[in-house]
Amino acid sequence: MVNALLKLLATLLGILLLFIFPLLESFQRQDDISTMYVMKSTHQFVDAVRDKGVVTPEMWNRFVMEIELTGNMFDVDMIHYEKKYDPIYEDPVQQNTFKSDFLVHYRLNNKALIMKTLFPYLAQPIDAPNRRYKLKIGDYFSVTVKNTNRTQATVLLDWLSQSFAPTEKIVVPVGGMVRNEDY
DSSP states (O other), X not given: OHHHHHHHHHHHHHHIIIIIHHHHXXXXXXXXXXXXXXXXXHHHHHHHHHHHSEEOHHHHHHHHHHHHTXXXXXXXXXXXXXXXXXXXXXXXXXXXXXXXXXXXXXXEEOHHHHHHHHXXXXXXXXXXXXXXXXXXXTOEEEEEEEEOSOOHHHHHHHHHHTSOOOSOOOXXXXXXXXXXXXX
């Protein structure tokens, strides 16, 4: 009886070591490759926006199609901090009390506002000039990409450990200051 139990345990351990762990390692490498690919695509998209100072529907569609080639589903969040200047007055009612100084602050424009500009409700050609979301030099633009599906490595690891890891395995934040207005 003990001998049969040891043979069964050895067989299970052999299956685990010969098949399951190499499969887990393969799935984890696939996640690493997907992360690098998404990082490359996100950097290219953000750098193009920062260099041109504009987001177009073509740029957005190409970016989303590129990252979806990994076979994962993603939540893409875009943020634009628009630089604003407010003049400083000793007395705000008197225009001649200007102190020759400005207060600089940033206004947050989220993905909903950007997408509303890129894809308005009215039917317009995709290359229409009013479908371009324009940024200015000195503004900040950032994109954060997170996967929304459970990857194969996460599912297998959850099965092996009998726990549930976070869904987000691929998280890529990229951003920076707008360098040019080439629109």
